[in-house]
Structures are given as C-alpha cells and as structure tokens.
Amino acid sequence: MLSLAWQTVKARTSGFIGAFVAVLCGTALVAACGILMESGFRGGVPTQRYAATDVVVSGDRTVRPPGGDVLAFEHAAEQPAIPAALVGKIAAVPGVRAAVPEQTFPAVVVGQDGQPLADRPSLGHNWQSAVLAPFTLQEGRAPEAAGEVVLDSALAAKANTWAGGEVRITTRSAPVTYRVSGIAATADIPRQAAVFFSEAEASGLAGRPDRVTAIGVLAEPGAHDLAGRLEGVLAADHVTVSTGADRSAAEFDDVSQTKSILAILAGSFGGYAVLVAIFVVASTLALGVEQRRREFALLRAVGATPRQVRKLIGVETTVVSAVAGVLGSLLGIAVSNGLRDAFAKIGVVPADFALTISPIPLVAALLIGVAAARIAAWSASRRPSSISPVEALGEAAVQRRDAGRVRLAIGWVLLGAGLAATTTPLFLRGQLGAAMSVLAALVLITGLSLVGPRVVGAAVRLIAPVLGRTAGVSGYLAAANVRKNSRRLAAAITPLMLAIGFAVVNFYSQTTFTAAVQQETTRSITADHVITGGTGVPVEISAAAREIPGATATSLVRTQVITATETGDGVEVQRRAASGLDASAGGTVDLGVTSGRLADLTAGTVALSAGHASWEGKEVGDTVEFWFADGQPARLRVVATYEHDLAFGDYVLAAADARAHTTAAMDSAVLVDSADVTALRELTSRYPGLRVEDRVAAQEQGDQRTQFLLNLVAVGVILGYVAISVSNTLVMSTAARRREFALLRLVGTGRRQVVRMMRAEAVVTVGLAAVLGTAVAAVPLAVLAIGLTGSPLPAGGVLVYLGVLAGAAVLGVVSIAVSTRLSLRGKPIDTIGTQA
Structure with a gap:
C-alpha cells in the first residue's frame, strides 16, 4: 500500500501540492508558537550584573493559589523583595562561600538641564553588591558616608566627571548633589548604568530596610548541586533560586515580564493557530479528495474494498503531511525569529532576548500537522469508500446534492453556540469580553463553513437568475455552474470568509475596547x-x-x-x-x-x-x-x-x-x-x-497601544497563513476544472467567454465571502460595542474594513484568474483526456 500511495503521489504531484502547502504553513505557524512558548520558560538575555554569581535568590513571582492544578498560576507584574534575614540563612548552607544582598532602586544622573545623561536605564545599588558583576574600582575608593557615590566608568564618561567630582542624581525625589568617591568598571554591562551608594544610604533610598531586592550566592570551589540544596533550605520562603540563563530574569524586570508575556501570548495565539491550521488542512484535504471522485469510483468498480480506499487515502496523506511537517517545523524556526524581531520593534521583547530552540516544539508541531491531516483524510474518505461501486460511478459525474446530516447538525449547533457566545460582553466587561467576541466569531465561522452548502445554495438561487440575465453567455454559464455546484462554491467561499471575519473581528474588537476605556476614563477623571x-x-x-x-x-x-x-x-x-x-x-x-x-x-x-x-x-x-x-x-x-x-x-x-x-x-x-x-x-x-x-x-495608553500592536502582529501572521490557504484553495478548485473548460471549448465556447465566466464566478465568490465574513464579524462586534459603549457601531476607521474587503477581493479574483488562464493553455483535445 505504501508503494502504491507513493506512486500516486508522484503521478499526481499537482493534486497534492495544495495539501502539502497547507500542512507546511500550518506546521510552521504552530512550531513558531511552540518556540515562543518554550522561550517564555527557558529563554532570556545574557546575565550582566549577576555574571559572577553561581546562584541568585530572588522573590518568587509565581502565584499559585491553594487547591489549583499545575496550570492554575499567574505571573506577578512586579518583582517582590525578599527578607534581608535570608542572607544569614543562605550563608550557612554548605558550599556557599558568600551570600551578598543587593538593593536596586531608580538612580538617574542628570545634567544641568535636568535631563538624564545615560542613554540606558540607570539603577542604584549598595556597594557591597558590586562584587556580583564584578565591578572593580579603577580610581578612588568605595562610598562610605551619605552623599558619596561610585559611578560605572561609562556613566562617569557621560557625566564628564572623575573621583572627587560632583554629580546630580535623582532617585524618587528632586535631584540631589553627590560627591563621586570612585569610578568602577566591569567587563561588559551594556543594558544598564550603575550607581553605587553606601550600605546605609542604599537601604534608605530603597525604602525597605528589612528587605533586599535579591541575594547573590558565590559558591565554594568544587561545590556541587548548590542550587538544589538552597531550594531545599528555602522551600518555605517563597523565593526563586536561579542559575545559568535564568539569572537574567531576576536581574532584568523586562526579561521577567517578557518571559511571562511570551508564554501567555504563545499559549493564546498558539491555540488560535492550531484551530486555524486544523481548519485549513481539513478543508484543503477534503477538497482534494472531492476532486478525485472519478478515481475512487474506478477503484471501487474494479474491486477495491472500502478499507483499501480509506487506507490508500490515509497512507497518501501521511506521506505528504510527514514531508511537509518536517519542512514546516524547520521553517517555524525562521517564523519565530521573525516574530521575535517584530515584537522587539514594538517594545514587547528586548532586542537582545534570545529564543530557546529545542526539538520539543518542532516535534509537537509535526505531530499536530500529521494528526490533523490524518483525521481530515479519514473524515473525507468515509463517503467515497463506503458507497457501492455503481453509486460511486454515478456520483463521480455530478456533485452530491447536499451535505451530510451529521455535518449539518453540528454546523447548526455551532451557529447557535456562537450566537449565544456573542452575548458574553453584555455580562462580562473588559478585555475578557473582547476576547470572547473573537472566540464567538471563530465558532460562527466554523459553524457557517459546515452548513455552507445550504447557505450558499440558498444565496445562489437568488443570485443566479440575475447573473444569467445581465452577463450574456458567460453570465448564463456562470449562473448554471454556481447553481449546480454550490458545494464547490462553498469550498471556495469558506477560506475567504474566514480571512475577512477573523481580520475584522480581531481589529475592531481591540479598537472598540480601547475607545471604551478612553471614553470612560475621560468621563471619570x-x-x-x-x-x-x-x-x-x-x-x-x-x-x-x-x-x-x-x-x-x-x-x-x-x-x-x-x-x-x-x-x-x-x-x-x-x-x-x-x-x-x-x-x-x-x-x-x-x-x-x-x-x-x-x-x-x-x-x-x-x-x-x-x-x-x-x-x-x-x-x-x-x-x-x-x-x-x-x-x-x-x-x-x-x-x-x-x-x-x-x-x-x-x-x-x-x-x-x-x-x-x-x-x-x-x-x-x-x-x-x-x-x-x-x-x-x-x-x-x-x-x-x-x-x-x-x-x-x-489613562496610560502605552500599555494598551503595545497590546494592540502585539495582537496585530500575531493576528497578521495567522492571517498571512489564511491568505496562503485562500489562494491555495481557489487555485486547487479552479485548476481541477481543466476538463470542464476543455469540454466547453470543444462544444464552441470561446476562450474569452470561459475567462469571463470564471470572472463572474469570482465576483460571486468574493461577494458572498464578503457578505458572510462581514455577518459573522458584525454580530459579535455589535454586541461588544453595545456592552462597552452603548452603541451598536464598533469604534475604528472604516478604511480598515474596506481594506480587508479589497485585499480579499484582489486575492480571490487574482487566484481564480491566474489558475483559469493556466488551465486554458493546453489544447482542448489534449486536456479532455487528462485526469481530473
């Protein structure tokens, strides 16, 4: 069976390209989300201020309520301080050479104009913690009294000062003049500027004399598993023990926040990516199987059993999806790096944040891609493998008249569930309500795609007569095609509808929520x-x-x-x-x-x-x-x-x-x-x-703007995949009609008339997709707007909506037009004998 499947794939390469592209891109997208999620747990930046430490003990930012499971936790937004008394407890652990407390607080050296002199974040510390980098004195001495500081050498050069000079420093108050007692330098600390104070003054400026920011641990030579021993000793103290690259999360607050954001974002959009990938792969494979009805009918007629047909389709799918999945997983590395760069440009991820790439997300994406393809193939193969050979040959000539009862039942249930979910923002305000609107739209799209043949069939009964009367011979042919092949039309409309609905609801749910926040804040302040x-x-x-x-x-x-x-x-x-x-x-x-x-x-x-x-x-x-x-x-x-x-x-x-x-x-x-x-x-x-x-x-709009751009980037990537699938599906469905085009030309239809016929069908396809995509987005958006602003109109410029429609129209029309012209290149007499 494997040999037969491989021969079929080689002989019908063009017929499997669509499935290959769908699995390739879907696997790449899922792999990228997996890499980002893993990086949220294991990624980071090189440690700088704690470079000389073996272990760093800091406050535990993970909140785990009692009674919750392993996934019931949340990452604290702020870095908690830890008791200073832990220094002695840590120092007593065997293998610890020194336990050094560190205080960290804002400390900015300003010029005469009051502007910061450093071009990077500037932080104050106690001089005792200088050994953790380590910083060493180049000139002068350590700060011993109030009013004395040590500057790092780069900051001293910016301030044009030296040991014995003076600088103005602002912490959490107006600038104060300090005397520079010394200049310190370290190997490399590009992310921050350091200002060191005496122990007593640092404690006072930090504002928490009985607590410290972190404790750096220096190990005795030859000490083994020191981190494990510290974790055992400090198990009840609600702290985090970090080693290696994880030390940077304790050092840099933006790294800790980035790891949390990446884990949450990748989990959220990874779920969307998996759903969309499964949806696209399933629809593409179903279309491919549908186009091979004549082939399967012949196999049934010459004695192939239903099990053999299903096995053949399954093995073919496994071969194609395995190759595509491997390449897609590797492509996911490039996609994840591209996403990391995009997130860095909008300020969500530090530019030097390194992703962690391991086989785990790549293998997981491969398995998801192959599993989705196999399930889709099993579903699509049930009909052609279960009917009798005579019925199979009859069905090969014309499309099935209606979708299956189970499919329709599931579709109507999903439509009802989606409509019910759209009411959530009336009871649940805030960002969660906006997220539920997006989820409701996805449920509506899925339900509508399942009942698509019924809905499209009803729509074309209204459109076809008008099209036949107004567009001449080409219009008559187009009307006849859409009337008799509504299932094929529905397959072409579904990905376009998905692209339009997903883009519109994601964009306008964010703009509506932002407008509601701004409106209420303006009224409240x-x-x-x-x-x-x-x-x-x-x-x-x-x-x-x-x-x-x-x-x-x-x-x-x-x-x-x-x-x-x-x-x-x-x-x-x-x-x-x-x-x-x-x-x-x-x-x-x-x-x-x-x-x-x-x-x-x-x-x-x-x-x-x-x-x-x-x-x-x-x-x-x-x-x-x-x-x-x-x-x-x-x-x-x-x-x-x-x-x-x-x-x-x-x-x-x-x-x-x-x-x-x-x-x-x-x-x-x-x-x-x-x-x-x-x-x-x-x-x-x-x-x-x-x-x-x-x-x-x-109202601080910076966080909202960042969140909006973050969603825009993530959604843009998913929409890029959807756009590829749209073009893929339309090209497949159009290219499969080569024999139909050849037959039309043999009976006297001109080449231009065929092109105009397909142009008319493209207009119908894009028009219905625009109407249905708008409908599945309009309902949840209107309810969301009512819940947040009291108006049924979502906030945001109409140009984005028009742009989405225009982009979908261009994508649909161009895909159909190009594949039509390619299908018409051959001679009709030669094409009529080829495989469908």
Whole structure:
C-alpha cells in the first residue's frame, strides 16, 4: 500500500501540492508558537550584573493559589523583595562561600538641564553588591558616608566627571548633589548604568530596610548541586533560586515580564493557530479528495474494498503531511525569529532576548500537522469508500446534492453556540469580553463553513437568475455552474470568509475596547490638571500640590492584582487591572460609586467594581482575598463598589497600599483640581521629566497601544497563513476544472467567454465571502460595542474594513484568474483526456 500511495503521489504531484502547502504553513505557524512558548520558560538575555554569581535568590513571582492544578498560576507584574534575614540563612548552607544582598532602586544622573545623561536605564545599588558583576574600582575608593557615590566608568564618561567630582542624581525625589568617591568598571554591562551608594544610604533610598531586592550566592570551589540544596533550605520562603540563563530574569524586570508575556501570548495565539491550521488542512484535504471522485469510483468498480480506499487515502496523506511537517517545523524556526524581531520593534521583547530552540516544539508541531491531516483524510474518505461501486460511478459525474446530516447538525449547533457566545460582553466587561467576541466569531465561522452548502445554495438561487440575465453567455454559464455546484462554491467561499471575519473581528474588537476605556476614563477623571512623568511621579508631589492655595490633589497608582476563583473543575487564576487612589479623591475622580463611600478608602481596605463584586458575591463590609502586584497575599475589607471599571479596573486600593507593592514605589500620576497652573508648573520644574497637562484622561495608553500592536502582529501572521490557504484553495478548485473548460471549448465556447465566466464566478465568490465574513464579524462586534459603549457601531476607521474587503477581493479574483488562464493553455483535445 505504501508503494502504491507513493506512486500516486508522484503521478499526481499537482493534486497534492495544495495539501502539502497547507500542512507546511500550518506546521510552521504552530512550531513558531511552540518556540515562543518554550522561550517564555527557558529563554532570556545574557546575565550582566549577576555574571559572577553561581546562584541568585530572588522573590518568587509565581502565584499559585491553594487547591489549583499545575496550570492554575499567574505571573506577578512586579518583582517582590525578599527578607534581608535570608542572607544569614543562605550563608550557612554548605558550599556557599558568600551570600551578598543587593538593593536596586531608580538612580538617574542628570545634567544641568535636568535631563538624564545615560542613554540606558540607570539603577542604584549598595556597594557591597558590586562584587556580583564584578565591578572593580579603577580610581578612588568605595562610598562610605551619605552623599558619596561610585559611578560605572561609562556613566562617569557621560557625566564628564572623575573621583572627587560632583554629580546630580535623582532617585524618587528632586535631584540631589553627590560627591563621586570612585569610578568602577566591569567587563561588559551594556543594558544598564550603575550607581553605587553606601550600605546605609542604599537601604534608605530603597525604602525597605528589612528587605533586599535579591541575594547573590558565590559558591565554594568544587561545590556541587548548590542550587538544589538552597531550594531545599528555602522551600518555605517563597523565593526563586536561579542559575545559568535564568539569572537574567531576576536581574532584568523586562526579561521577567517578557518571559511571562511570551508564554501567555504563545499559549493564546498558539491555540488560535492550531484551530486555524486544523481548519485549513481539513478543508484543503477534503477538497482534494472531492476532486478525485472519478478515481475512487474506478477503484471501487474494479474491486477495491472500502478499507483499501480509506487506507490508500490515509497512507497518501501521511506521506505528504510527514514531508511537509518536517519542512514546516524547520521553517517555524525562521517564523519565530521573525516574530521575535517584530515584537522587539514594538517594545514587547528586548532586542537582545534570545529564543530557546529545542526539538520539543518542532516535534509537537509535526505531530499536530500529521494528526490533523490524518483525521481530515479519514473524515473525507468515509463517503467515497463506503458507497457501492455503481453509486460511486454515478456520483463521480455530478456533485452530491447536499451535505451530510451529521455535518449539518453540528454546523447548526455551532451557529447557535456562537450566537449565544456573542452575548458574553453584555455580562462580562473588559478585555475578557473582547476576547470572547473573537472566540464567538471563530465558532460562527466554523459553524457557517459546515452548513455552507445550504447557505450558499440558498444565496445562489437568488443570485443566479440575475447573473444569467445581465452577463450574456458567460453570465448564463456562470449562473448554471454556481447553481449546480454550490458545494464547490462553498469550498471556495469558506477560506475567504474566514480571512475577512477573523481580520475584522480581531481589529475592531481591540479598537472598540480601547475607545471604551478612553471614553470612560475621560468621563471619570474630573481633575483640571494631571501631573505625569516618564518613570513615575515622586510621592511628595501630591502633598506639595495640596499646599498650593485652593488645590486638591490625589495620587493615582496604576497597578494590577491577581485573583483566584473556584470553578466547577478547579481554580481560575487571573490578572486584573487595578488602581490606587487617596481617600480624598472625590474631587478629582468619579468612580460611579454604587454603594459605600470612597472617603473610607484607607490602608487595609479596597473598593470593588459592581460587576466583579456581584460575580464574587461580595458586599460592603465583606472581606476579599487576592494578591498584590508583587505576588504578596492581601486580605482587605470592602468599603465601596463602583461602576467605572474600564477606567480604574476591578479593584481600587488605597494609594499607599498599591504603591508599596510596586518596584518603583511611585505614583503613576497626580490629579490636581482648581490649582494655580503657574505654581503647579513651578513645582514640577524641580523634578526632571515631570509635566503638567490640562484636562487629560490620565489613562496610560502605552500599555494598551503595545497590546494592540502585539495582537496585530500575531493576528497578521495567522492571517498571512489564511491568505496562503485562500489562494491555495481557489487555485486547487479552479485548476481541477481543466476538463470542464476543455469540454466547453470543444462544444464552441470561446476562450474569452470561459475567462469571463470564471470572472463572474469570482465576483460571486468574493461577494458572498464578503457578505458572510462581514455577518459573522458584525454580530459579535455589535454586541461588544453595545456592552462597552452603548452603541451598536464598533469604534475604528472604516478604511480598515474596506481594506480587508479589497485585499480579499484582489486575492480571490487574482487566484481564480491566474489558475483559469493556466488551465486554458493546453489544447482542448489534449486536456479532455487528462485526469481530473
């Protein structure tokens, strides 16, 4: 059977190209997502500041609620500090030569104009931790007293200073003048600038004297499995023990965030990629099997059993998909690197972040590709292998009149489920509601593709008479074709519909959500002025602003919390947007309070969005448990509920509580009402990077823009695959009609008339795909817009929608036109005898 299958593949190479391309591209896409996911766990950048360490102990950023399974966890947004007392505990472990605590905090050397001198992030540390790089003194001495610092040599050159000179440094306050006691250098530390302080001053500037950022461990010569021993000793201390490349995640916050983002993104879009790949591979193989009905009919007529036909199709599919899968898995390496570069350009991934490439995602993608192809082949082979030889020969001449009952039943069920899922944003606001709209659209597309022959058949009964009357002979032929071959037309429409619907719903769900957030934030922030800064606003700014006559000032801290909700089969862990506000925020914000009082929002209390409070069954006076942004557990009393969750998130904390659990320990903005703007600008002029803006929403749009671009890149890759499959399917279905074209020409139809006939069919194909693709996107988008903005129209420019339609139209028309002209190149008398 393998020999026969291989001979068939070689003899009908053109007939298997479509399946080969579908599996190749699908496997490449799945492999790329797998590589990104693995890199989220094992990738990173070269360690710099911890290069001399053997082990780094840092706070554990993984939140695992009790009662959850292995997948019930979430990555904390902020790096948690660890108790300084662990230094002695670690130093006592056999094999440890030294345990060195490190404090890390913002420390920027500024010029006379108040602008940072370094062209890279600048951080302050305690001098004791210099050995971890290691930094060595080039000149001068270590900082010993308050007001003394050691600069790294590159930063000293930027500041044009030397040992004994002076520099101005801003930490979390206005710039202060320090004396440079020494200049230090290390082998290579390109990602950051370092400023070292005395131990006492570093502890004070870090703002947590009993805690440290991390502990670097230097091993005794010949020590083995030191990390394992440390993990055993520190098992109950909620810390992470890192070695090798993992040390960079403890060193660089953006690396830790990147690993989390890649794992989440790859998991999310990897799921979409697998679904789309299975869908495309299945439809392509089904089309290929459908086009070989005459061949299978002949095999049945000469005595082939149903099992032999199914086995032949299965072996052929395995041969083609295995070769395509191997090449596609290797191609996935290039795709993953391209995605990494695209993510780096939009600021999601550091430019020096290295992907981890192992056989695991490549083999997994190969197995998924082959499995999808085999399942699709089994499904497609059931009909041609199960009917009698006489029926097989009869069916080879004309298309089946309708889809199977099981297929139709599944399709109608999916359509009903998709329509039900579109209502989710009416009850579930936020990013999750927008994601459910995309999922609902995919379910609708899948259901519509299954009932496609019925829907397309109904549509062509309306279109065909008009087409036949208005386009002459070519129109009459096109009308007859679409009327009698609605299943073939549905197969051509489905991938185009998928491309249009998927692109439209993904783009406009994001723009609608962003517009809703901006709309609600603009309505909710009532302050006259907003003070913002690039890296944050010092804490004392809000207090200083209140001293301006007639001013009311409120700290605003943008943060996140992690929640755990018990479900029927486990625990669901989620990151949720949150904000920190002062209890005096009433004059500068409007949360839409529905119960309780915002004035009661003090340390140890929390306000919940009304929707989330209802979902959790919480009321004013109840206690709610969650985790802060740095993964520390919280148990706070509910003092109010509010409606404006898009602007402030599901949790509003006291500003002090929110600030204490962020690495920067600064405000995101200060909202000021009824203030003398001149006095306000005079206040902020003493702080580098601060600015005063009038009547702005104060919503940090950078994260939303990054998320939008991130989704755009990922969706663009999937759409690229869909576009390839669209062209692939249309070329296959058109090229399979060579004998039909030859017969038309032999009975007197001119070449131009055949071309015009196919042009008319292309217009019908693209037109129906546009209508159906728009319909499956319009329903979930309209419900999403109603749930978020109150209007049924999604936000975003109409040009994107028109561009999607234009792109789909060009792709469809060109694919059909090119394959038609190629099919007409041969002589009709020669073509009529070829295989279909």
